[in-house]
Structure formats: C-alpha cells, structure tokens
Amino acid sequence: MSKEINRLHPISAVIESVKALRNLILPIAIIVVTNGFNFSLNIHSEHFWETVMLFGVGGGLAILTLVSGIVKWRTFVYWFEDGELRVKYGLFVKKKRYIPFERIQSLNYHEGIFHRLFGLVKVQVETAGNKDGKPEVELTAIEKGAANAIELAMRQAKTQEVVEEIVEVEEIPSTAIYKMSIRDLLILATTSGGIGVVLSGVGAVVSQFSDIIPYKAVFNELADFVRIGAFVIGLLSFAVLIVAWVVSVIITLINYYDYTVRIEDEKLMITKGLLEKKRITLPLNRIQAIRIIENPVRQFFGFVAVTVESAGGNGESGKDKKIMLFPLMKKQESLVVLEELFPTMNWQPQFVRSPKRARPFFYRIDFIWLLPIIGASSYFLYPYGLLSVLAIPLFMAFGAWQHHTAGYSLDGKQLTLQYRMFSRITFFMEKKRIQSMESTQTYFQKRKQVMSVNATVMSGTSGTTGTVSNIEQHDVETILAWYEH
Amino acid sequence: MELRAQPKHQISSKGLTVWRVYGVIQTVILCIVGGAACYGTYYFEWPSFIYFIAGAVVVLSIILSIWLFPKIRWERWRYEVREHEIEVQHGLFVVKRTLIPMVRVQHVDTTQGPILKKYDLSNISISTAATVHTIPALIMDEADHLRARISELARVAEDDV
Numbered sequence: 001m002s003k004e005i006n007r008l009h010p011i012s013a014v015i016e017s018v019k020a021l022r023n024l025i026l027p028i029a030i031i032v033v034t035n036g037f038n039f040s041l042n043i044h045s046e047h048f049w050e051t052v053m054l055f056g057v058g059g060g061l062a063i064l065t066l067v068s069g070i071v072k073w074r075t076f077v078y079w080f081e082d083g084e085l086r087v088k089y090g091l092f093v094k095k096k097r098y099i100p101f102e103r104i105q106s107l108n109y110h111e112g113i114f115h116r117l118f119g120l121v122k123v124q125v126e127t128a129g130n131k132d133g134k135p136e137v138e139l140t141a142i143e144k145g146a147a148n149a150i151e152l153a154m155r156q157a158k159t160q161e162v163v164e165e166i167v168e169v170e171e172i173p174s175t176a177i178y179k180m181s182i183r184d185l186l187i188l189a190t191t192s193g194g195i196g197v198v199l200s201g202v203g204a205v206v207s208q209f210s211d212i213i214p215y216k217a218v219f220n221e222l223a224d225f226v227r228i229g230a231f232v233i234g235l236l237s238f239a240v241l242i243v244a245w246v247v248s249v250i251i252t253l254i255n256y257y258d259y260t261v262r263i264e265d266e267k268l269m270i271t272k273g274l275l276e277k278k279r280i281t282l283p284l285n286r287i288q289a290i291r292i293i294e295n296p297v298r299q300f301f302g303f304v305a306v307t308v309e310s311a312g313g314n315g316e317s318g319k320d321k322k323i324m325l326f327p328l329m330k331k332q333e334s335l336v337v338l339e340e341l342f343p344t345m346n347w348q349p350q351f352v353r354s355p356k357r358a359r360p361f362f363y364r365i366d367f368i369w370l371l372p373i374i375g376a377s378s379y380f381l382y383p384y385g386l387l388s389v390l391a392i393p394l395f396m397a398f399g400a401w402q403h404h405t406a407g408y409s410l411d412g413k414q415l416t417l418q419y420r421m422f423s424r425i426t427f428f429m430e431k432k433r434i435q436s437m438e439s440t441q442t443y444f445q446k447r448k449q450v451m452s453v454n455a456t457v458m459s460g461t462s463g464t465t466g467t468v469s470n471i472e473q474h475d476v477e478t479i480l481a482w483y484e485h
Numbered sequence: 486m487e488l489r490a491q492p493k494h495q496i497s498s499k500g501l502t503v504w505r506v507y508g509v510i511q512t513v514i515l516c517i518v519g520g521a522a523c524y525g526t527y528y529f530e531w532p533s534f535i536y537f538i539a540g541a542v543v544v545l546s547i548i549l550s551i552w553l554f555p556k557i558r559w560e561r562w563r564y565e566v567r568e569h570e571i572e573v574q575h576g577l578f579v580v581k582r583t584l585i586p587m588v589r590v591q592h593v594d595t596t597q598g599p600i601l602k603k604y605d606l607s608n609i610s611i612s613t614a615a616t617v618h619t620i621p622a623l624i625m626d627e628a629d630h631l632r633a634r635i636s637e638l639a640r641v642a643e644d645d646v
Contacts, residue, residue, distance in 0.1 A: 311614070435615040438583040440576070456615050463615025477489050480584055484570055 005079050009120050012076075012140035015112070017069030021062060028058050078139065083157045085125065085150065087137050099136060101157035103127045106267070106281035108135070109147065113275055121147050128286075128311070155265075174264035177337055178326055180256065188328040189252040191297055256327055263341070270325070282323060286311045288457040289429040289464075290338065290345075291322070294331075299424060304331045306338070309459040322459060345428060349416045351407035358450045358470035362406075363399025370395060406468050408453070408475065410482055415455060417466045427466035433457050437483050439476045451476040455483075489582075492565035492572045499604045500562075500622030504555035506600055512546045519543050564620050566635060569642065571611060573618055587642035589613040593632045597625075611635065 031054060076089040085104070087097045108124040115121055121144050124135035139147075180188070257274035268282040289309045298304065306326040326334055335347045370391060377385035405424050409416040415434065417427040434455045441451045453476045454467040519539035526535045554577060563574040571585045590611055597607040607628045610619040623631065 435589050435613040436583055436585045436618070438581055440579050440581045442579050446580075458615040463613075480489065480582075483584055483586070 005077050006142070006146060008073055008076050008139060009118065009141045009143060010073060011114060011118050011120060012142075013069045013073035015069075015114050015122075015140055016072055017066045018114075020065035020069065024058070024061055024065065028054075073140075076140075078137075080150075080153050085137070085153075097137060099125060099127060101154045104154055105283055105286065107147075107151060107154070108281055109277070109279035111273075111277040115141060116275070116277070119144060123147050123150065126281075174262045174269070176260055176262045177340065178259075178261040178329070180259040180328070184328050185253065185256055185259070187303070188256060189249040191295075191303075192248065192252055259327060261325065268325070268341075270323075280323065282308070282310055284341070288433045288459060289427060289466075290325075290342070291428070291466075292331075292334065292426040293423050294425075295423040298328070302331050303328055304334050305329075306334055309457055309464050311458045311460075322464065345414055345430070346409075346411045346416075347428070349409035349411050349414075351409050351416070351418055352471070352475055354403055354406040354469075354471045355450065357448055358472075359400060359403045361445065361448075361450065361470040362403045363396050364444075366395045366399070367392075403470070406471060408468050408471060408479065410479060415479065415482075417453075417455065417468045419466070419468050425466070427455075429455060429457050429466070431483065434483065435463060437480060439480060441473070445470065449473045453479055492563040492574050492582075494564050496559065496562050496564070496620070496622050497606065497624050497627075498559075499606055499624070501555055501559040503600055503604055503606060503622050504558060505551055508546075508551035508555060511550050512543065515543055515546045562621075566631060566638070568638060571618070571635065573620060583618055585611060585613060585616075585618055587635075587639045590635060590639040590642075593635045593639075595628050595632055 071091050072089065075091055075094075076087070078085065078087045080086070083102070084098045084100050087095075087099075089095055104125055105128055106126045108126065110122040110124065111120070112122070118141075120141040122141055123139040125137040125139075127136045254274045254276075256272055259272040260270070262269045262271075263284075266284050268284060270278075270280045270282065272278055287308050287310055291307045291309070293305045293307060294303070295305075304326075305324065305328060307322045308325050309322055326337070329337075338345075338347050374388045374391060377388045379385065402420055405418060405420040407418045409418075413431045415429055415431065417425075417429075419425055419427075434457055437453065437455045439451050439453050445451060449472070450470045451473045452467060452469040453471065454465050456463045456465045519542060522535055522539045525531060526533065557577055558575070561574065561576055561580060565572045569587055571587070571590070572582065573585075574580065574582045591614060592612050594610045594612070595607045596610065601607055601622065604622075605625050606622045607625050608619055608621045609623055609628045609632055610617050612618075620631075
C-alpha cells in the first residue's frame, strides 16, 4: 500500500476562506445597517473613528480567515497506511486521525461551483460513530482521480479482509434504479410548497367579492379604505408569493437536476444537482425505516415521496436526519422499486383502521382552543364574527379525514403505521429496528377503549417516532405483545 | 382479549415526598414572584385584580403541584424489569406505557441531585440507540441493583431477529 503523502488541492484554501468570510458578512452587514451608513473617512467627521474601527476590525478578520484557510491547506495531509486512512492537520495544535477502511460507512461527494471549475470534489468520510452528524473527515477539495484512489483503497482493504489473495478489484457493476425524468422534475418543482400561493390567490379573489357584502351601508366612508386596503394587500401578498414560488421552483430545479439513485455493492448512491453536484452514499444495512409520504395534492395525482431513516450521519446537513430517496414517483412505480430493494418487506400491507367510535377524538381536542376563539370573535366582531362557527364543521371534516387514514398493519417481523397530519405518511419498519414502543391513553380514551401507539427507530444520531392515534385498545395490546416476543 | 397487566413495581413512597418537596420549592418561587407583583401593585397603583391573580396562582400551585399532581404521578408510576424487556408506565393526564427490549439497551445510568441524595434516592436512565427512559426516585440500593441487573440482562439478550 502506498505511503505517499497527499495534499488537498490549493483551491481548497480559497474555498475555506470564502466559507469563513461568508459567516462574517452577516454580522458586518448588521453593524453597517444599524449604523445607518454613517461612514466617513474625513478625519474631522464625527464618524471617522467608527469607520476606521469597523473597517480595521472587519479587514483584520478577513485577513485572518484568509491566512487560516491557507494554513489549513498547507498543513493538511492524508495518506494510506496499514489499511487506514490517516489524516494530519493543524499548525500549533496538530491533529491526527486514523480511520480503518473497514470502518468507513460511506464516502459522500460534493462538487460546488469552485470544484466544478477545476474538476475537483469535496469528500466527506463517514463512519458509524460520528458525533452530531458531522463527517469524521472532510477533504475540502481533491482531484477526482484522488477521490477514486481513496475509494479503490477502501474497497481493496475490505475485500482483502475476506480473501487474502485478491489484489485486483473488479469494478462492481452499478445499476441505476431510479432516474428522475424532466417531467417529474418539473412536477416536483411546481408542487413543492405551492399551497401558500393557491391560498393567497383565493384570498385575492375573495376580496373581489367584497362588493357583495354591504360594506357601504355599515361603514360608509371607512368602507372604501378597508376595501381598497384589503384588495391591495391581497394583491401584493399574492405577487410576493408568486415571486417566492418561482424562486423555490428554480432552486428545486437546480438542486434536484439529474436526480439519480444507483445501487452498488449493497449501497445506495444518490447523485443530484445542476450547479453543485452531490453524491450521497447510503449503505443498505444502515437503513432503519422507510417512509412513504403523500401530500394531499400529490396523493390526488398518485405521486409519492419516499424517505429513509438512516443510522449515523449522512451527507446532508446534521439537522436534516431523514434522507430523501425518491423525491417524486408514481406510487405503483415506487412500490416496485422498493420491493426490489427490500424484498423481505411487505410493501402492500392490509391496514387495520381506527374504529368508528374513535372518530371524535381526532377533532375534539381542537375544540379546546377553537371554542374560545369562536366565542370571542362572535362577540367582538358581531355579526361577521359568527362566520367563525363554520370552523367547526371544517375541523370535524379534517379530523374525519385523519381518522380515515389512521391504521396499522402487523406482518411477521414488520410493523407498518399509517397516519396523517396533512400528508399521508406510511411508516414501514422492521421489528429489529424498533428501539422502543409506547402506548398512550387519556382518561377519555380509556372510557372508549381506544389507545394511541408510537414506535421509535434510530435516525441520524437520535431517533424518529411514528404515531398512530386512537385505534382499538386490544389492537395496541396486540402490537405490544408482538413487540415483546 | 383481556387487559394487559400493569407493570409490577411502584416507586418508593419517599419518591412522593421528594416530588412534594419539588412542589414546595416551586410554590416558594411563585410566592416570591407573586409577592413582588403585589408589592408593585401597592406602590405603583396597578389594577387591583393583580392581587387576585397572584393569590390564585399561589393557591393553585399549593393544591396542584404540592398535593394533587405528585399524588397522581406517584400512583401511576409503575415499572418492571423482565428477562427480555423493561416496561414503564407513567403520566399525569395521559397514561404512557413504554416497552424497551433488553437487546436494544445500550447503557444504564444512575443520577442523583442534592435533594434525591438527602432522601437516599436516585434516578435511573436507560438508553437505547434512539431514546432515553428514566425511572425516577428509586431507593439507592435498589437503583444500583437494578442497573447491574439491566446491564447483565442486556448483555445476555441476543438478537433473535
């Protein structure tokens, strides 16, 4: 094995500095704005010293980040030795980190715009035990050839463990299991977060109908003002939302461009991006649970999104623990692919639904805050406030909808929960992946013999919980008994 | 199908005392805040309903957090450590029952604050890869014994799935 010392590409100094500078921009901008742009280089001006201080400190910090970027690049070295990836960096405090190749869970690639220009790639090395979702080692910018060398060395180390003689590692074939078509990409971009636009559009239309309501008779002069005001505000917020929507469409298009999922050597590889390219590696055995999410609009057209919960870190930022596997897919198609990926699981379970007598539990709790609001608005905004009574059937219908969705399915070693807030979520998990289960019951639920149940699986460095509310008590007891043995 | 049996063990009656002590501390703090509010009302001539609010809050705190809530909580709290799983039941308004299989237990901690120490009690927390579950206010010896037992059982428990 080579003991050649490798360095990062010089451009990584620039990338590090730019990253650090970006963090400086906001505080400086805040100072500039709060100062009211009262800057002057005239020594007699009262703002002179402030200006000098600000630019001095800002400039100093900028130079410091530049230097630290260069230092990090100059001191950072990595090499392969004894089946380990070894990394050393730091000027005053030297840090060394040795990672055995067989411990590496995944290599995630990320190509930003700088990287694209120079044919480079950022490599994040992830192991099972990483803290707070950060990668164990991050190589800011190396050439693609060097990245392949790491991958090859890793694969070599892993195969050598099993069969000593094998030196030549054959290319493991990778098959694309999903590639998002341009049509799907467009649907994804246009339907994500579109509900706000629809609502504000409705608002603008409704404000048009204010002619029907006899404002004039009630308020006289005030009416004109109110009506025009409402219309202008409606129109304005509609315009703002349209712009926001167009921006979000463009961002989604750029982020999810060429979204491809491949399977290679028991690992899922997700690549995506137009300007910035990302490659996330996800070992199949780290997957804890799978969720099929159908938001109401997409459910209507038969589209679903599939996310997976994975143990340990992942290429995405630390906060976003669930990983999108298929952002948009026809439901039937997704079931076929999932069946192929996880043949041991039942992807079309028969659900046991929440009993009819449990329906009131889905909306009764809302009355606690709804009734005071209705009371207050009816009293203070009489007579139009009385319209708020309409919220009651609305919430009841919404609850009935949730009730209709709530259900579970037990199938051998698999538990499937289905429920909705707005989007319908179907949570598939294996018994061996469930970390703990809990049943909850209020006094009122007890009287009606219904119970809620939740199951927690590992996700990232903590857990994620699926909950089905108000199903038969004996069903919950069956689930708990199933979990026990 | 009959109802699931409740977990066997209750927590020590000293636990109830400790929760009442917590309630007293909370009430004392509320008394200080309420007193300050009354003082302010008197000197700055704020509206007089503030007296009633302050009084009501303190009285409610005495009734609820010293008397009622600890009682309900204590009566509800049950736990049981079996060979293959730990079962815990708790909750004030909502009865929660949690099942933690031994195979999933990663480690067990006991913790003790100054008040618990005075009463010779300690909390025991059971961690899985995703969750942490706490059994509060156990007699120290019992907690230590339990911790040892859980870690022993967790070690033998084999993943049969």
